[in-house]
Amino acid sequence: MRMNEPAIRLQVDAEDGNARAGILFTRRGEIETPVFMPVGTAGSVKGIRFEELEDQDLDARIILGNTYHLWLRPGIETIRAGGGLHRFIGWDRPLLTDSGGFQVWSLGALRKISEEGIQFRSHVDGSLQFLSPEVSMEVQAALGSDIVMVFDECAPGQAPAEEARQSMELTARWARRSRERFDSLQQEGADAGRKPACGLSGRQALFGIVQGAAHLDLRRESLRRTMEIEFDGYAIGGLSVGEEKKVMWGVVGEIAPLMPASRPRYLMGVGTPEDLLEGVSRGVDMFDCVLPTRNGRTGQAFTSRGKLNIKNARWTRDTRPLDESCRCSVCRRHSRAYLRHLYLTGEMLASILLTHHNLAFFLDTMRGVRQSIRSGYFPTFRREFTERLSANGE
Amino acid sequence: MRMNEPAIRLQVDAEDGNARAGILFTRRGEIETPVFMPVGTAGSVKGIRFEELEDQDLDARIILGNTYHLWLRPGIETIRAGGGLHRFIGWDRPLLTDSGGFQVWSLGALRKISEEGIQFRSHVDGSLQFLSPEVSMEVQAALGSDIVMVFDECAPGQAPAEEARQSMELTARWARRSRERFDSLQQEGADAGRKPACGLSGRQALFGIVQGAAHLDLRRESLRRTMEIEFDGYAIGGLSVGEEKKVMWGVVGEIAPLMPASRPRYLMGVGTPEDLLEGVSRGVDMFDCVLPTRNGRTGQAFTSRGKLNIKNARWTRDTRPLDESCRCSVCRRHSRAYLRHLYLTGEMLASILLTHHNLAFFLDTMRGVRQSIRSGYFPTFRREFTERLSANGE
Numbered sequence: 001m002r003m004n005e006p007a008i009r010l011q012v013d014a015e016d017g018n019a020r021a022g023i024l025f026t027r028r029g030e031i032e033t034p035v036f037m038p039v040g041t042a043g044s045v046k047g048i049r050f051e052e053l054e055d056q057d058l059d060a061r062i063i064l065g066n067t068y069h070l071w072l073r074p075g076i077e078t079i080r081a082g083g084g085l086h087r088f089i090g091w092d093r094p095l096l097t098d099s100g101g102f103q104v105w106s107l108g109a110l111r112k113i114s115e116e117g118i119q120f121r122s123h124v125d126g127s128l129q130f131l132s133p134e135v136s137m138e139v140q141a142a143l144g145s146d147i148v149m150v151f152d153e154c155a156p157g158q159a160p161a162e163e164a165r166q167s168m169e170l171t172a173r174w175a176r177r178s179r180e181r182f183d184s185l186q187q188e189g190a191d192a193g194r195k196p197a198c199g200l201s202g203r204q205a206l207f208g209i210v211q212g213a214a215h216l217d218l219r220r221e222s223l224r225r226t227m228e229i230e231f232d233g234y235a236i237g238g239l240s241v242g243e244e245k246k247v248m249w250g251v252v253g254e255i256a257p258l259m260p261a262s263r264p265r266y267l268m269g270v271g272t273p274e275d276l277l278e279g280v281s282r283g284v285d286m287f288d289c290v291l292p293t294r295n296g297r298t299g300q301a302f303t304s305r306g307k308l309n310i311k312n313a314r315w316t317r318d319t320r321p322l323d324e325s326c327r328c329s330v331c332r333r334h335s336r337a338y339l340r341h342l343y344l345t346g347e348m349l350a351s352i353l354l355t356h357h358n359l360a361f362f363l364d365t366m367r368g369v370r371q372s373i374r375s376g377y378f379p380t381f382r383r384e385f386t387e388r389l390s391a392n393g394e
Numbered sequence: 395m396r397m398n399e400p401a402i403r404l405q406v407d408a409e410d411g412n413a414r415a416g417i418l419f420t421r422r423g424e425i426e427t428p429v430f431m432p433v434g435t436a437g438s439v440k441g442i443r444f445e446e447l448e449d450q451d452l453d454a455r456i457i458l459g460n461t462y463h464l465w466l467r468p469g470i471e472t473i474r475a476g477g478g479l480h481r482f483i484g485w486d487r488p489l490l491t492d493s494g495g496f497q498v499w500s501l502g503a504l505r506k507i508s509e510e511g512i513q514f515r516s517h518v519d520g521s522l523q524f525l526s527p528e529v530s531m532e533v534q535a536a537l538g539s540d541i542v543m544v545f546d547e548c549a550p551g552q553a554p555a556e557e558a559r560q561s562m563e564l565t566a567r568w569a570r571r572s573r574e575r576f577d578s579l580q581q582e583g584a585d586a587g588r589k590p591a592c593g594l595s596g597r598q599a600l601f602g603i604v605q606g607a608a609h610l611d612l613r614r615e616s617l618r619r620t621m622e623i624e625f626d627g628y629a630i631g632g633l634s635v636g637e638e639k640k641v642m643w644g645v646v647g648e649i650a651p652l653m654p655a656s657r658p659r660y661l662m663g664v665g666t667p668e669d670l671l672e673g674v675s676r677g678v679d680m681f682d683c684v685l686p687t688r689n690g691r692t693g694q695a696f697t698s699r700g701k702l703n704i705k706n707a708r709w710t711r712d713t714r715p716l717d718e719s720c721r722c723s724v725c726r727r728h729s730r731a732y733l734r735h736l737y738l739t740g741e742m743l744a745s746i747l748l749t750h751h752n753l754a755f756f757l758d759t760m761r762g763v764r765q766s767i768r769s770g771y772f773p774t775f776r777r778e779f780t781e782r783l784s785a786n787g788e
Contacts, residue, residue, distance in 0.1 A: 042735075042736075042739045042741060043732070043735065043736070043741075044736055044739075044741045044742075044743040046741065046742055046743070047742045047743065047746070048743075049723075049743070049746065049747070050727065051723060051727075069739075073735070073738070073739055074710070074731070074734075074735040074738075074739075077711075078710060078711055078731060078735070081711040081713070081731070082711065082713055082729060082731055082732065083713070088729070088731070088732055088735075089728075089732055090727040090728050090729075090732065316468070316472060317471075317472055317475040317476070319475070319476055319477070329443075329445060333444065333445075333484040334483075334484050335476060335482070335484075337468070337472060337475070337476055337482070338437070338476065338482055338483055338484065340468075341436075341437065341467070341468040341472070341482075342436075342437070342438055344467070344468075345436045345438075345463075345467055345468075347436060347437075347438045347440065348438075348440055348441045348742060348745060348746070349438040349440070349441065349442075349443070351742060352441070352443065352742070352746070353443070
């Protein structure tokens with residue numbers, strides 16, 4: 001291991017306004033940015049086999065795992081026995097894990113927040129659990145993910161200034177504790193995913209998270225305090241949690257360009273295809289969201305002409321693919337009529353195929369975004385993409 | 395179309411006792427026999443994409459569709475609008491459809507059987523429906539399956555002689571009506587799946603079904619009456635419906651060898667891996683069963699060492715594949731521990747992967763069977779396979 005080398009390295013190849021395209025080098029391979037990361041909550045991108053994620057149709061270069069879910073079930077000892085998360089699930093490309101904080105915030109019943117951490121009841125078995133910066137770092141080291149997120153506290157989108165400040169300050173203290181425990185775990189060799197890689201340390205990367213709700217002054221202060229600690233990448237958290245879109249873009253537009261240009265910028269939990277382009281135009285490099293997978297399971301397809309509800313009776317005998325502009329394996333093979341039939345009959349294949357198409361659409365959109373930035377026509381790409389979406393020409 | 399050519403042609407290449415291996419030529423490609431046919435009830439082999447069925451891991455040469463399910467939902471008009479079942483579902487390899495009779499028997503509430511046909515209530519919406527030899531042939535013509543089954547009446551496995559005789563005689567009369575309506579539909583060009591093929595008529599094939607419950611005299615009479623009508627293949631129905639195994643093998647062992655050697659022999663709805671070998675040894679060429687798919691969804695894997703329940707706590711940290719002798723994509727990539735985790739977490743991927751492995755095991759077993767017959771060591775293959783299965787060395 002070369003401890004003085006960085007854990008990851010971002011190479012920015014092209015810029016167009018605030019938008020930028022490049023390559024993120026990780027110990028498990030290269031990730032072209034801007035990138036969309038499919039969510040593999042409990043160690044599985046729901047309904048999708050890993051072979052499909054790797055195939056050229058999707059070619060997902062990095063997926064996300066949820067520390068909260070994996071920690072509660074199957075638990076760290078089981079994953080450790082399996083050789084870390086990559087080996088346990090059978091995925092050798094990069095993995096990012098969140099800190100668990102957001103799930104505790106959204107799923108954990110009877111939360112009790114203290115300076116030390118968060119006590120809560122497991123949504124699985126009701127047992128009392130305790131999560132802190134230290135525990136989160138220990139769990140993520142045992143998972144051996146390639147990118148680790150600091151343990152943060154997420155304030156509600158409409159939190160008033162004082163509440164948002166306290167939350168942000170707690171996040172800042174927790175970020176420092178996360179960094180310290182993370183560093184000692186790396187020294188101790190606790191990282192289950194360590195892997196030599198040319199020009200990189202082979203260690204996990206750690207990302208800081210900017211909080212502060214909708215208050216730009218708090219967001220700027222959070223960014224400054226996070227940057228002081230120094231991280232391998234910087235994320236914007238606490239958005240897309242109920243606030244208005246213009247508030248979200250106000251924060252992202254203010255904060256993303258202030259982040260270190262040499263480090264990846266990650267907008268957590270965002271978003272729709274339109275959101276991806278909005279984020280990219282403000283300088284974001286990384287996104288994750290459950291929309292393509294979750295909506296696939298509820299019968300909603302994302303297409304170049306907007307959303308399509310497969311349950312709609314108008315597709316009963318429609319022999320067209322979900323998206324006539326899409327070249328994914330689902331659109332090459334199956335009609336709306338067949339997909340509708342599968343969905344109404346309760347066939348698992350409906351979820352499988354809609355999810356596959358949705359991921360293909362998201363990942364393909366990002367391919368288009370990268371190419372347009374590299375070729376200098378991102379604004380045109382963005383305008384045409386948005387116009388097509390709203391054409392609603394199902 | 396060359397109307398004097400057969401719809402399908404069986405070429406028997408090797409025999410070993412009553413077991414035989416060959417190639418069944420159909421208008422949509424060749425099927426090596428003996429063959430196991432995965433069941434695609436409502437136009438989908440549950441949890442499996444068609445690309446997987448085609449890939450070398452499975453390489454399923456023929457799948458089965460259920461006339462009853464497809465007729466009720468999405469309905470014939472929708473499938474016709476989609477260009478027949480092959481085009482509607484996106485599968486260009488051979489399809490066999492059953493007649494609907496068995497599903498009415500097992501699913502239809504409030505059945506009323508008359509000479510004309512069967513009146514029943516749909517399990518989908520409770521509507522009153524009527525199925526007869528003529529309707530079944532019309533539906534199967536609209537589906538355009540490559541192999542059509544006559545509309546039969548299935549007596550319970552333990553039906554007494556008089557009840558079984560009446561059922562068998564009704565089946566014989568319905569077989570003749572099926573043949574007549576089928577022939578006129580072919581003349582009328584109602585077959586949605588017609589396809590030119592070298593040396594074949596390009597038409598649908600029609601199989602007769604032998605009934606008679608556990609009564610060998612009735613079975614022999616049923617066979618004689620079915621053969622009088624003349625079909626492209628012959629099936630044994632009404633087995634694996636609650637009778638004892640030795641009764642089933644008594645019937646198959648008596649009837650299969652009496653069937654015309656030049657036509658495929660199909661044992662309907664059977665069975666376990668052991669059953670496939672038992673059937674083959676008695677001269678059966680074709681099998682179908684929901685076991686690999688259904689059990690995959692309930693957490694049961696078929697392996698070379700017997701069944702494995704993935705829910706079992708002993709697999710919690712077991713890094714071995716489901717079957718150490720299996721080379722399918724699931725066994726190459728995933729551990730029992732991971733599959734157990736997926737199952738317990740309710741992840742769809744558990745069903746997908748277990749079903750894939752189970753189908754791979756069934757189809758691979760049949761590859762082994764064919765090879766052993768061709769190479770003259772089927773009895774050895776059968777003995778070793780059975781010994782391994784009962785080793786139960788999970």
